[in-house]
Amino acid sequence: xxxxxxxxxxxxxxxxxxxxxxxxxxxxxxxxxxxxxxxxxxxxxxxxxxxxxxxxxxxxxxxxxxxxxxxxxxxxxxxxxxxxxxxxxxxxxxxxxxxxxxxxxxxxxxxxxxxxxxxxxxxxxxxxxxxxxxxxxxxxxxxxxxxxxxxxxxxxxxxxxxxxxxxxxxxxxxxxxxxxxxxxx
Amino acid sequence: xxxxxxxxxxxxxxxxxxxxxxxxxxxxxxxxxxxxxxxxxxxxxxxxxxxxxxxxxxxxxxxxxxxxxxxxxxxxxxxxxxxxxxxxxxxxxxxxxxxxxxxxxxxxxxxxxxxxxxxxxxxxxxxxxxxxxxxxxxxxxxxxxxxxxxxxxxxxxxxxxxxxxxxxxxxxxxxxxxxxxxxxxxxxxxxxxxxxxxxxxxxxxxxxxxxxxxxxxxxxxxxxxxxxxx
Numbered sequence: 001x002x003x004x005x006x007x008x009x010x011x012x013x014x015x016x017x018x019x020x021x022x023x024x025x026x027x028x029x030x031x032x033x034x035x036x037x038x039x040x041x042x043x044x045x046x047x048x049x050x051x052x053x054x055x056x057x058x059x060x061x062x063x064x065x066x067x068x069x070x071x072x073x074x075x076x077x078x079x080x081x082x083x084x085x086x087x088x089x090x091x092x093x094x095x096x097x098x099x100x101x102x103x104x105x106x107x108x109x110x111x112x113x114x115x116x117x118x119x120x121x122x123x124x125x126x127x128x129x130x131x132x133x134x135x136x137x138x139x140x141x142x143x144x145x146x147x148x149x150x151x152x153x154x155x156x157x158x159x160x161x162x163x164x165x166x167x168x169x170x171x172x173x174x175x176x177x178x179x180x181x182x183x184x185x
Numbered sequence: 186x187x188x189x190x191x192x193x194x195x196x197x198x199x200x201x202x203x204x205x206x207x208x209x210x211x212x213x214x215x216x217x218x219x220x221x222x223x224x225x226x227x228x229x230x231x232x233x234x235x236x237x238x239x240x241x242x243x244x245x246x247x248x249x250x251x252x253x254x255x256x257x258x259x260x261x262x263x264x265x266x267x268x269x270x271x272x273x274x275x276x277x278x279x280x281x282x283x284x285x286x287x288x289x290x291x292x293x294x295x296x297x298x299x300x301x302x303x304x305x306x307x308x309x310x311x312x313x314x315x316x317x318x319x320x321x322x323x324x325x326x327x328x329x330x331x332x333x334x335x336x337x338x339x340x341x342x343x344x345x346x347x348x349x350x351x352x353x354x355x356x357x358x359x360x361x362x363x364x365x366x367x368x369x370x371x372x373x374x375x376x377x378x379x380x381x382x383x384x385x386x387x388x389x390x391x392x393x394x395x396x397x398x399x400x401x402x403x404x405x406x407x408x409x410x411x412x413x414x415x
Contacts, residue, residue, distance in 0.1 A: 003388030097389065129353065133346045155385045159352065159378040163345060166370060169197040170298065170341055 006151050010094035011047040016061040018042075019052065046095065050102045060103040065089060066096070068109050071116040078123050084147040093121055093151045124152060132160055136167065195299050195370065199306060207369060211296035212252040212303070217270060220245050221263035251303055258307055267307045272297070285343030290368035297368045298341065344371065352378025 012030075023036040033044055041061060044052075052058040065071070065088030077085050089095055096117045104110040128148070135143055145153070193205040201208035220241050228239035241247070247265065249257075257264045271277060272293045281288060290297045351363045352375045360379065364372050 003385050007388065101391065125353075129346075129349055132349065136342050136345045139342070151385075155381045156353070156378075157381070159349065159374065159381055162377050163349070163374055166197060166298070166374070167341060167345075170302065 001154050003151065003154065006091075006154050007094050007098070009150065010091035010098070011045060011050075013046050013089065013091055013095060014043045015046055015049050015063060015095075015099070016041045016043055017049050017052060017058040018061060019058045021057050046098060050098060053103050053106075060099065060106040062099065062107045063089065063095065065092075066099070066107060066113055068112050068116065071113060071120070075116055075120045075123065078120055078127075082127075084124060084127065084145065086147045087120075087149055090149050091151070092117065092149065121152075124148075125156070128152065128156055132156070136163065139167070139171070195296075197299055197302055197370070199302065201299070201303065207296070208299065211299045211369075212255075213250050214296065214300055215248040216251050216254045216304075217268045218247045218249050218254060218265045219268070220247055221266050224264075251300065255303070255306055269304065270300075273301055273304060281340045281343075285340040286347055288340075289366040290340075290344075290371065291366055294368045296370070298370050348375055349378060351375070353382050 018039060018041050019036040020038050021036060022038055023034055025032055025034040030045075033048070034042060036042055049058065049060055053060055065074075070088070074085070074088065096113065099107060100110050100114055107113065131143075193202050195205050195207040195211065196202040201212060220243055223240050223243045225240040228241050249265065254265065254267050258267060277293075294300065348367065348371055351360075360375075364375055367375060
């Protein structure tokens with residue numbers, strides 16, 4: 001899976017916007033949206049929010065967690081713990097990128113937020129590498145990674161599964177079963 | 186283009202994948218061996234002596250490709266006996282267990298893991314290790330291939346961290362120095378790690394949403410079609 005596809009999934013997340021137009025309730029396949037009234041906050045998917053924002057038809061309300069204080073807390077918590085801590089959103093990286101790219105004028109202290117999220121990401125990726133290493137070293141066969149987000153899994157996933165696949169094959173060589181004797185006639 | 190191309194990957198077990206190009210190249214690697222019986226009229230092929238009628242005498246040393254060794258090797262009819270290449274022998278195995286990262290597997294290999302796995306097929310009855318197997322009464326398998334394989338597994342595990350780190354940290358760098366010492370299998374793994382990192386970085390910079398010409402098409406433009414034909 002490519003990052004763009006992960007982003008596609010992330011665009012289904014809901015955000016609050018304040019529209020400057022009025023529109024009746026619209027009926028879409030994935031659910032009904034609206035009604036839209038000028039000045040009144042309404043929840044819409046990210047893809048629609050970005051589209052409306054680009055057409056200058058709304059103002060974006062940043063998600064609750066997209067706040068310097070909260071993100072600092074999350075980053076510190078992430079550094080303290082050995083395992084992965086729960087993230088404020090399953091698509092925190094994608095939402096940060098999308099919202100900051102298209103609506104940075106609506107988000108207070110956008111640069112600091114970008115840095116904090118990047119720090120958190122780096123911490124988590126370093127942690128992922130560390131735990132993958134000990135996973136391989138101890139020759140485990142399963143692991144539980146509850147709080148990892150899709151983007152993180154996707155970045156290191158192919159590499160990890162392929163490495164484990166090689167390891168599995170090399171390890172099954174250790175137990176020569178029936179198949180190894182197919183050459184004896 | 187690469188997404189629509191599904192090459193057959195290497196087998197990496199006791200059996201190779203029949204259509205895997207990597208495995209075909211791997212099975213060309215030479216293996217030291219010895220003729221257990223005279224092989225008439227084969228001296229020319231195996232590079233021993235001149236005339237086409239000459240036969241290979243019993244007991245002569247041979248360097249045979251793995252595919253041929255696998256075909257001729259039979260625990261009942263003794264045509265050839267196979268020796269371990271020196272990198273799979275005790276001396277080198279000790280080196281690998283000391284620090285797997287210092288070994289240049291590309292020079293040693295370049296199909297270290299695949300070839301090592303294939304070597305498990307030769308359960309030579311004359312090996313003292315096999316006698317030990319009967320002693321241990323584990324049934325199938327001998328001590329020699331097992332210990333052999335533990336090493337190559339340890340080698341892989343020992344080198345895993347370095348491959349992961351270098352493939353996921355090197356962004357926009359020249360990676361030729363990093364992969365110079367990697368086995369073919371590890372190189373493929375390195376490429377996968379790099380792809381994950383590069384795709385993510387491209388996405389983050391917003392390059393993923395831009396449509397660019399395929400690198401193949403860009404290369405076409407550099408030379409006129411007539412020059413290619415001529």
